Amino acid sequence: MRILALLAAYNEQRFIANCLDHLIRQGVDVYVIDNSSTDATVAIAERYLGRGLVGIETMSRTELFEFERILRRKEALAACFDADWFIHLDTDEIRLAPNSRQTLNEAIHEVDEAGYNAVDFLEFTFVPTIEAPDHDHDNYLETMAWYYPFRPFDRHRLNAWKRQPGGVDLVTFAGHAVGFPGLKAAPRAFPMRHYLCLSVPHAIRKYASRRHPPSALAAGWHRWREQLDPTRIILPSQSELRRYLVDEALDPSDPWTWHALIARKPTAAGAGRPAGT
DSSP states (O other): OOEEEEEEESSOTTTHHHHHHHHHHTTOEEEEEEOOOSSSHHHHHHTTBTTTEEEEEEOOOOSSOOHHHHHHHHHHHHHHSOOSEEEEEETTEEEOOSSTTSOHHHHHHHHHHTTOOEEOEEEEEEOOOSSSOOOOSTTHHHHOOEEEEEOSSTTTTBOEEEOOTTOOBOTTTTTSBOBOTTOOBOSSOEEEEEEOOSSHHHHIIIIITOOOOHHHHHTTTTHHHHTOOTTSOOOOOGGGSEEOOOGGGOOOSSOBSSOTTTOSSOOOOOSSSOSOO
């Protein structure tokens, strides 16, 4: 089975190698849309061409982060690439099989054989802490070991899907949930590790200077990113979080609905649309 990850990147030199290494080891091919990075993102990615990375394209960038345009491009790519399944994801994510003895490819193959055509993911968000605030180095996967489950609404990451002859919709739910007629999601969600930021300076570079189109904000997209005040970023204490041991021990109970950088106390997950999109 061929699975293709559709990966957009902008100035992700810290994340891109770990993301590509992981996906390729998991039996997943990758196509990169580079949003006109000014750092070493493309040079690092090019090392993987021909060994799991099937291509890199450049998308122009304005002063606004045009996420809808990226999603539209991913929809188009999913309609033309010869792959059995697709995954929409970002470079700071590590997508996993529910069983660590399987690759992601093997687990999705089982889902496909069982008659399902989409997979949801449970997000576990890893962040720096008051006690360990700086992980802005290539070894962050080993050193940043504290997390919280994040699920602001049901099916928060329903964005792996079987190829659809009529195409799919990634825009309606801002990439969080794919849409198409006859969608039948696997009953068991897969885990994913999300490395939100690596330090406070990294969070400022990654989020605080980013601006979004008024239409996206009116639709409820990017709320917490727009509200992130670089002078008031909050790192949680390790006592508020859970310690990562192994993937199969990730704890999804009592998920947070707002990210730790801007809200110290978590609240119970609700059934409505995301406050933290």
